[in-house]
Amino acid sequence: MNELLKLLKKFFGYTSFRPQQAEIIQRILQKKDSLVLMPTGGGKSICYQLPAIYLPGTAVVVSPLIALMKDQVGALIANGIPAAALNSTTPEDEKQNIKQFCMQGKVKLLYISPEKVMSEIDWLLPRLDISLIAIDEAHCISHWGHDFRPEYTQLSILKERFPKVPIIALTATADKITRNDIIQQLKLHDPETYVSSFDRTNLSLTVRRGLNKKDKLAAIIHFIYAHKRQCGIIYCMKRNDTVELAQTLATYNIKTTAYHAGLPPNIREKAQNDFIKDRIEVICATVAFGMGIDKSNVRWVIHYNMPSSIENYYQEIGRAGRDGMKSDTLLFYSMNDLIVLKWFIEGSQQKEINMEKLQHMKRYCEANICRRRILLSYFGEESEHDCGNCDVCKNPTERFDGTVLVQKALSAIVRTGQRIGMRLTIGILRASNQNEIIKKGYDKLKTYGAGKNLSYKEWKEYLYQMTQLGYLEVDYTRENNFKVTPLGTKVLYGEMKTQLAIYKEPDDLEHPRMLPSFKARPIRPISSESIDETLLDSLNQLRKQIAERQEQPPYIIFSDDTLEDIVKKKPVTIDQFSGIHGVGQMKLDKYGKVFVALIRFVLRLPKSE
Incomplete structure (x- = not known):
């Protein structure tokens, strides 16, 4: 470990490891497989780059984006570490040189696209002394993931061809079911899963609903003026929006440019370089921008449209505040975003799971409880306290002691052996005479009818809140049944109390409730000299x-x-x-x-x- 610490200081300038890095590196040195979940900026790269330097041979790093490879390879070479990349843009003569250097053992880290893995699996890779295999953005492997990419599903061939080489799969975003799917898809052997905290306390979280285009633009300009001389990213769903928004912001003397996949490569590269080198302050981009770009001084991220999943959202806001300093995020949400995203999902290969992920994102946007607790709960991390750094915490809605209400719901779920989902849980609590409830004997449970005083809509809202607060989780592999978490067990057995937000009928998104005009009674100030x-x-x-x-x-x-x-x-x-x-x-x-x-x-x- 002393030798590893010396290499850490020599090549990266750090004197100590971040949490879990040392354990992950030791596991690679023991030639064992791992799955690593660390938030953006959490130090994932060190976990495979340092052992790659230490071990003899060449580390193969499977990476999905050319921009990511270019940035990583450039940073490694700048630190004096021999690295190279093979992808579709590499010139043919350069490819041959890289292959020769790799076979001669002169390259410590070879970054390679999943497509190139498949084309080189029978020629180049068997000729290398492979020290380890790292698979970055590993959520792309999963059928349940949010960036489904066919080539990634074929990467199990790496374990088949190189069974003794340790594989480390890394991602910033994956819920529990995605983690299990990654392990199965890659055929990892008895892997250890390392999950870092997803709590980025330096990021503020704000959602604004139902603004029209004009109001959204005004809000963005106000936001940027409040962050003078700070770098930020505005993510847009449509390519045209990136260009139009960049042109409009330029008229307000804001240094900005657009970035999307439809632009010529030289224009895209210039936009990226101008942003990285602080020649512009704002980049209006589609969501592919930012993956693998280690720009630590991004102070804010705006989502012009709602993302399609919490995984996407969390990864994208993670590009702000990578240096740990205070940074802000703002998300605009409208019914139109929801309609467009549903239309996209209808034509996707993973329609059912993608629609479920969209619903999670929608509930996050509409929530009236701490947004950070919702994010942490989604990734399986429990938090007993509100964050104080999101718009809901700063503008709290009216709450009540919901301990007894939560205990009724959790008790009903536990008494069925945790074999029920939303519909049956509410049915039991409201004493429904549904055939399924009667047939399974749930009408004999002590909690049958314990919540008759609440409507179906109210129970549905409160069960969502329980899920968002981390008291329940949904098991998608078992017919979407509820499972009570360890934190929920504390509430169930009276070890802690909980507050819930009072249910209110949702506002019309496109016409949010505004303050009515006050014609009823004029204000008559008291007569006072003060x-x-x-x-x-x-x-x-x-x-x-x-x-x-x-x-x-x-x-x-x-x-x-x-x-x-x-x-x-x-x-x-x-x-x-x-x-x-x-x-x-x-x-x-x-x-x-x-x-x-x-x-x-x-x-x-x-x-x-």
Whole structure:
């Protein structure tokens, strides 16, 4: 290990390993297989690059993207490590030179596309002294994965042809079922699975719903101006959107360019290099951009459209804040995105699982509980506390002690041997006389009818929340049945309490609920020589009217602390109002204009434009 630490310092400049890196490297040195899940920027590459340097021979790294290979090989060579890449863009004479160098043992890491693996499996690869095989972006292998690529499904041939060579499969995103599928597809022998924490605490998470094109553009410009001189990526679903958005942002003096697969290679390469070298601040790109590009100072990521899965979303936001510094993410979500994505999925090879993944993404966007807990739960990581760094935590919805409600649901699931899914769980709780419930004797359970006071919609929402909070997980290999997690067991047996968000009928996405006009009662400020007293009284009146109209307590609209901060700072523009303590994006959108108008009225200022 001392020798490995010396190599780590010599070639990479690090004096210590990150969590799990040393264990993974030791397993490779023992010639054993591994599956490694580490978030973007978590240090996956070191896990195979360092043992490749240490061991005699050449490490074969299967990599899906040319940009990824180019970036990795360039970085290794810059560190004094002999590396090369074989893919469809490698010139023929260069290919022959690379092959010769590899066979002579002069290349420590050979990056190769899955297509090239299949074409060289009978000629080049058997002639190499292969030290290890690393398969990057391993989720592409899985039939359940989100980047299904036929060539990846043939990579099991590597274990068949080189049974004594250790294989390490690496990915930043894979749920439990995808992990199992990767192991089976690659025919890994008794592998150890290493899962790092998916909790990127430095990333803020924000979702905005139902904005039209004009409002979305205004929000993006406002966001970029708030992140002056910071690099960011805007991901778009359509190629045309990348070009149109880049052209529009340029008119606002924002240094930006577009990137998508339909552009000529030289234009794409220039866009990528300009972004990497900080010649531009913003790149508007389709989702392929960023894979394998180790740019540590990306400070923000915007999703112009909703991604098709949580795996995609998590990987893409992971390109921000790789240096561990505070970074922001913003996702726009609309019903139109959902329609387009469903249309794409209808023609996909993995329709059923892709539709399920889309539903998970939709529920994430619509959630009114901590978004980070939803992400962590999706990847099988439990968290007992809200993060405080997402839009929901900063603008919490009204909650209640849901411990007893959760215990009823978990008890019903456990009493059936965890052999029921959403429909039967709700049926048991609501005392349904469905044939299946009666036939299986579930009507005799102690929890039968324990939740009759709640509607089907309410139970469905709360069961989703239980899944998102990590108390339940869905076993897709067993007819989508619920399984109670260790964290859920704590709640079930009274070892911890839980809060749930109160169920409300969902808003129309395309026409989100906005603050109604207030014609009912005019605000009549008290007569006082103190402008602060007059303003505070006026704010209290307005808050009370809104609360009455929405049938909520006034403190849900804004707390007393927030009103005091408004009086102190006297914001007279929406931008100023956004800086008030307790005013998040949602409340800014809902209440900002009417409160600013009132403040200007009390201060006897003209109406804002």
